[in-house]
Amino acid sequence: MTMFSVLVLLWMSQVVSCYDDTSFVAAVYEHAVVWTSIPGQPPTRQEAIDFMKQNLDVYREQTREAKRQGADIIVFPEDGIHGFQSRENQYFYLETIPDPEKIVWNPCDDPDRFNDTPVQQNLSCMAKENNIYVVANFGDKQFCDSSEDSSCPNDGRYQFNTDVVFDNEGTIVARYHKEHLFMTELQFNRPPSVEIVTFQTPFGKFGVFTCFDVLFRDPAVALVEDCGVDTIVFPTAWMDVLPLFVSVEFHQAWAMGMGVNFLSSNTHVLDRRMTGSTISTPSGAVSYYHDMNSTEGRLLVAEIPIKPIKNGVRSAELPITQHDTEFVSDLFGDPFTFVDLTKESDYVIICQNDLCCSLNYTKSGISSEIYAFGAFDDLHTNEGQYYLQICALVKCANSSRDTCGQPTNDAQTTFSHLRLAGNFKFPHVFPEVLTRGIGMDLAVGEWEYKNGAIISTSGISKPLLSAALFGRVYERDDGTFKHTSGAMEVSPHLPLLLILFSVHLIGSVVTV
Numbered sequence: 162m163t164m165f166s167v168l169v170l171l172w173m174s175q176v177v178s179c180y181d182d183t184s185f186v187a188a189v190y191e192h193a194v195v196w197t198s199i200p201g202q203p204p205t206r207q208e209a210i211d212f213m214k215q216n217l218d219v220y221r222e223q224t225r226e227a228k229r230q231g232a233d234i235i236v237f238p239e240d241g242i243h244g245f246q247s248r249e250n251q252y253f254y255l256e257t258i259p260d261p262e263k264i265v266w267n268p269c270d271d272p273d274r275f276n277d278t279p280v281q282q283n284l285s286c287m288a289k290e291n292n293i294y295v296v297a298n299f300g301d302k303q304f305c306d307s308s309e310d311s312s313c314p315n316d317g318r319y320q321f322n323t324d325v326v327f328d329n330e331g332t333i334v335a336r337y338h339k340e341h342l343f344m345t346e347l348q349f350n351r352p353p354s355v356e357i358v359t360f361q362t363p364f365g366k367f368g369v370f371t372c373f374d375v376l377f378r379d380p381a382v383a384l385v386e387d388c389g390v391d392t393i394v395f396p397t398a399w400m401d402v403l404p405l406f407v408s409v410e411f412h413q414a415w416a417m418g419m420g421v422n423f424l425s426s427n428t429h430v431l432d433r434r435m436t437g438s439t440i441s442t443p444s445g446a447v448s449y450y451h452d453m454n455s456t457e458g459r460l461l462v463a464e465i466p467i468k469p470i471k472n473g474v475r476s477a478e479l480p481i482t483q484h485d486t487e488f489v490s491d492l493f494g495d496p497f498t499f500v501d502l503t504k505e506s507d508y509v510i511i512c513q514n515d516l517c518c519s520l521n522y523t524k525s526g527i528s529s530e531i532y533a534f535g536a537f538d539d540l541h542t543n544e545g546q547y548y549l550q551i552c553a554l555v556k557c558a559n560s561s562r563d564t565c566g567q568p569t570n571d572a573q574t575t576f577s578h579l580r581l582a583g584n585f586k587f588p589h590v591f592p593e594v595l596t597r598g599i600g601m602d603l604a605v606g607e608w609e610y611k612n613g614a615i616i617s618t619s620g621i622s623k624p625l626l627s628a629a630l631f632g633r634v635y636e637r638d639d640g641t642f643k644h645t646s647g648a649m650e651v652s653p654h655l656p657l658l659l660i661l662f663s664v665h666l667i668g669s670v671v672t673v
Contacts, residue, residue: 185364187392188227188235188462189426191438191450192219196244209243209253210279213299216242217283223460224287224295230462233329233364234294236426238438239322239372239398242280242299251320251348255302256280258323261333269331281325281333289331294362296326296426298371298396300349301338314350322349324369324396326360335360339371340380344544355379357388365391365422365467372397375415376547378635382589385419391468392422399427401434401601402493403568404555404627408437409449410595413603414631416441417610418591420471429458437601443469451600472610477582479517482510490533492566494543497553499535499565506578514538514644518552518583518630526574526624531557533565536583540640548642550590550632552583556625572597572624579621582614583630591631596623 195215197204204212220237227235243254256278259266268278269285280299288295301323305313313319322342326335338352357380359368368384375381375395384390393416399408408427416423416439423441430436431453439449440463448463484500491497498513506523516538524532537551556572558564583590592610596602608617608628615628636642 182467184464184466185233186231186462186464187422187424187440188230188232188460189424189438189440190220190223190227190235190237191427191429191436191459191461192216192223192238192241193429193456193458194238194241194244196246198244198246198250200247200250203250204253206253206277212244213242213254213280214283217280219458220297221283221287223458224291224293226460227462228291228293232293232462234296234362234394234424236296236394236424237298237396238426238428239298239396241396241426241428242297245398246348248316248320248348251300252302252318255300255320257303258301258325258336259333261336265332267330267332284325285327285331285333288327288329292329294326294329296324296369296394296396298322298324301336312353319350319352320348321352322346322371324358324371324394326367326369326394328362335369337369337371339374341373341377343373357383359384359388359390367392367394369394371395372399373545375411376545376633377638378633382419382635385421390421392424392465395423395425397425397427398430398435399425399437401437403570404492404566404595405551405553405593405629405631406493407451407595407601409439409446409451409601409603410593410627411591411631412437412439413441413446413449414591414593417443417445417472418589418631419443420469422465422469429456431456440465442466443471445605446603449603453600476585476613477519479510479512479519479582479584481512481517484509484511487511488562490535490563490565492535492537492553492555493541495537495539495541495549495551497535497537497551497566499533499562501557501562501565502532502534509534511536515586516550516552516583516632518581520552520554521578521580522554522576523578524574524576526572529560530572530574531560531562531565532574532625533557533562535565539644540637540642546638546640548634548637550583550585550587550634551629552581552632553627553629554579554581554625555627555629570597570601570626572626574624575621576617576625577620579608579617579628580614581628581630583632585613585630585632587632587634587636589633589635591633593627593629593631594621595626595628596621597626598623601626
């Protein structure tokens with residue numbers, strides 16, 4: 162055998178040992194984005210490129226470091242390259258991104274094939290030079306003619322919030338246009354139809370979507386249930402809203418509920434309450450970061466399974482009950498039916514419409530702290546419309562019942578035993594646990610999601626802020642479903658109350 166053949170065999174054995182069909186190394190980077198945006202004063206194209214280069218320089222450094230730690234793929238956040246812009250300003254940060262299903266292109270190897278593509282060239286070369294898959298979010302522009310396309314915007318172009326995936330040789334292998342734009346994303350357009358985008362790697366099948374998409378069936382659930390992906394890559398610019406919409410809390414829950422790996426990369430912009438990135442599996446977060454004090458970004462690297470194992474969902478059989486002490490309080494615009502937990506240890510059931518929730522608990526803390534356990538089963542219409550079924554244990558903001566469900570990050574009470582379940586009739590249920598710590602803490606290793614229930618038999622050591630089973634009923638999102646019995650009477654003043662609640666949170670939106 163020649164020396165060349167020996168070297169080839171040695172190289173092949175190293176490749177095989179890296180991908181042994183059991184695990185791979187993932188990285189996400191939470192980026193403190195550099196940007197400027199002055200409405201009515203758009204930058205020149207060169208000024209836009211110069212601003213983006215500051216962020217791309219950080220990306221390059223973090224890609225190199227991720228590879229040094231053995232990463233096979235790195236995910237960067239939503240809006241991390243160009244920041245947050247008006248529609249007019251956004252245009253100068255955009256590039257035309259070709260469809261990889263129609264055009265095979267490696268921008269690093271062939272930089273002159275398309276004009277004015279410095280961002281794609283930079284990202285492609287990062288991937289190639291470090292032999293790593295790179296997932297990044299930036300803007301795609303596609304020109305249109307209103308005489309041929311009735312949906313063409315008045316300015317003659319579509320501007321898409323876009324995720325782009327480069328393989329480890331620098332070739333573009335996936336392009337995804339965000340479907341569910343948040344209400345403030347006026348700089349972008351929705352694509353003509355929902356895009357279900359996957360890409361294959363030596364370490365599993367991946368799906369990609371962005372931020373607010375996570376709350377809807379398509380493309381998020383479709384990627385898992387219809388396409389069979391193993392891992393989701395998730396660029397996001399997620400703004401925390403307590404108690405149930407904290408970034409790391411919700412993203413870990415989605416991984417556990419759907420039975421996939423979930424690589425979420427958030428922007429780090431403190432004045433917008435944006436922080437929190439995770440590398441999660443169906444067993445929970447393997448690595449996560451949430452810090453409202455530091456102004457720095459953070460790289461997370463972790464080894465995770467290629468083929469994650471999903472936990473089974475089981476619906477609890479619960480009797481319909483009504484408490485003399487139950488009350489209604491607002492949680493992010495939704496009127497929950499609550500009962501307060503007056504005893505140190507108890508078993509309680511609370512119902513609303515078709516949903517009943519059970520809680521078996523033992524707690525210890527100061528007597529002035531109030532906890533409430535509640536149920537919500539109806540259409541959510543605040544900052545988006547989607548049908549929810551939720552069983553939630555929450556720390557009330559103060560000693561008044563009407564603050565149960567309001568945002569608070571202060572708690573002193575711990576739970577030495579906890580079992581939370583519900584009689585969910587639909588399969589998409591996401592388990593959340595959030596405790597007070599440095600940043601937001603997930604109490605990893607102190608609870609499990611088993612047979613459709615949140616269970617902690619040995620106790621949760623840090624003060625509990627919330628625990629919930631967050632259920633989504635996608636089939637009822639159109640709002641046509643009406644409860645045949647037990648339906649809530651909605652106050653005619655509720656829309657005004659929702660507006661006031663939103664103003665009270667000073668624009669506290671879930672995602673952008």
